[in-house]
């Protein structure tokens with residue numbers, strides 16, 4: 419098998435996972451990250467079986483199990499009374515059905531685990547303070563140019579540089595981001611502050627007219643993660659670090675169940691973040707001869723299915739396999755893209771559909787639609803039972 423020198427722009431969850439998959443397969447990898455320091459923000463992330471297969475293959479399952487929480491059930495509740503409208507079992511059942519666990523963990527812990535793994539293969543794999551600005555490719559290789567005027571050369575460049583990707587910008591040009599009308603609040607609250615108001619250790623989704631709230635635990639239950647998606651005409655940046663006034667969050671959830679009030683009331687008032695959710699058109703092509711995209715740069719998604727990072731992780735595994743079974747880089751990129759476009763487009767579409775489901779206008783409508791949904795996890799079997807390590811590549 420050919421061994422390539424592979425340049426990755428972006429050391430996010432997708433870039434780091436791809437780096438380890440590629441190094442495990444014997445390639446030489448260099449990851450260039452624009453930030454001066456490696457890290458992720460203080461929020462939760464959910465990782466389902468389809469992504470966990472890859473992490474398990476990298477030997478990361480014990481660390482992820484230790485850092486994470488395995489929720490017993492997925493529970494939908496009405497926004498005001500808290501009445502349970504649908505429940506399906508998660509951890510043991512998910513693992514039984516899809517061969518790997520469903521885990522909720524702190525993004526910073528997950529990022530640390532991925533970075534440590536990549537550095538186990540090569541301590542110098544990540545280079546910080548290197549903002550990718552563009553590239554030049556030829557039949558024999560690719561040169562990545564940085565904003566600081568320097569450049570590096572490799573056989574293949576992967577743009578894992580997120581929703582505002584510089585690599586995508588050069589490859590595709592401007593990609594229009596359209597505001598969905600929703601923003602996502604995020605806060606984390608130490609559980610000890612919640613006392614008797616603490617929620618069960620399940621994945622709780624409260625649904626109401628025009629907004630919903632997702633609550634789950636992190637770090638062995640020590641921290642509660644809250645993501646609140648609200649409809650608002652007030653557009654701001656797509657950013658994890660944009661703070662908004664606590665009072666706005668409180669106003670958004672006025673009249674909601676006492677558990678939600680307790681979570682909001684116990685948040686640090688200067689630590690409330692809000693991200694404006696945008697969609698981008700589906701791309702059918704995200705590779706050239708020696709350059710490709712991965713993760714959010716290729717197929718950013720709304721968070722209503724909790725699959726953005728999972729898809730980035732799947733991408734890294736499939737790309738690695740494609741490089742191993744083809745005779746040239748252009749052929750590998752073609753195979754990778756061909757096998758990822760449909761699946762990622764379907765995930766993005768399903769996620770967009772969930773927005774409507776979670777924000778139905780009346781309680782009667784919510785009850786009726788949830789009653790019509792398939793019971794159990796079967797409805798998402800196509801999603802979770804995908805194994806990027808074994809799926810046929812055609």
Ligand SMILES: Cc1cc2nc3c(=O)[nH]c(=O)nc-3n(C[C@H](O)[C@H](O)[C@H](O)COP(=O)(O)OP(=O)(O)OC[C@H]3O[C@@H](n4cnc5c(N)ncnc54)[C@H](O)[C@@H]3O)c2cc1C
Pocket residue numbers: 427428429430431432433450451452453462463464465548549550551578579580581582583584585602645693712713714715721724725726727728729730
């Ligand atoms: C509210 C919310 C909740 C979510 N919950 C989940 C969930 O539960 N499960 C899930 O699977 N997904 C979830 N997601 C989606 C997930 O966060 C993203 O899909 C995932 O982080 C994408 O990873 P990535 O590596 O492609 O991009 P990013 O995480 O954005 O990483 C990109 C990296 O590239 C760097 N970079 C950017 N530009 C450059 C440049 N020019 N040069 C060099 N480096 C650069 C950035 O600094 C960053 O380190 C959620 C998203 C939102 C908004």
